[in-house]
Amino acid sequence: QVQPVESGGGLVQAGGSLRLSCAASGSIFRFNTMGWYRQAPGKQRELVATITHFGSTNYEDSVRGRFTISRDNAKNTVYLQMSKLKPDDTAVYYCNAPSFSSRSNTWGQGTQVTVSS
Numbered sequence: 001q002v003q004p005v006e007s008g009g010g011l012v013q014a015g016g017s018l019r020l021s022c023a024a025s026g027s028i029f030r031f032n033t034m035g036w037y038r039q040a041p042g043k044q045r046e047l048v049a050t051i052t053h054f055g056s057t058n059y060e061d062s063v064r065g066r067f068t069i070s071r072d073n074a075k076n077t078v079y080l081q082m083s084k085l086k087p088d089d090t091a092v093y094y095c096n097a098p099s100f101s102s103r104s105n106t107w108g109q110g111t112q113v114t115v116s117s
Contacts, residue, residue: 002028002105004095009111012085020080020111022095028106029076035098036069036080038091039110049080050098062088085115 008020024034033052039045048060049069057069068081078095092110100106 004108006111017083032097040091
């Protein structure tokens with residue numbers, strides 16, 4: 001199993017919070033920087049947050065201060081805590097390692113996040 005399994009999405013009102021989880025394969029997760037991506041209807045997939053194996057994080061400007069990425073190396077799992085959600089955050093959220101992102105067989109089904117106004 002190479003594809004990650006994302007979970008935790010749902011429907012939430014603006015200002016609410018959600019926590020996404022991603023169970024990744026060891027071959028992709030181990031020692032690699034992991035990222036959360038999102039794709040809104042009619043838009044390209046974008047990288048919103050990354051975390052290195054040692055825990056250094058980086059965020060896209062629109063989510064900085066509202067989203068927090070974390071990882072559990074023992075469980076090959078990466079998380080995305082999302083707060084102060086906005087309707088513009090509505091998208092399908094995916095996780096992957098940026099170094100593997102060009103390989104189509106490394107993408108999972110994603111998890112839908114819908115933020116109502």
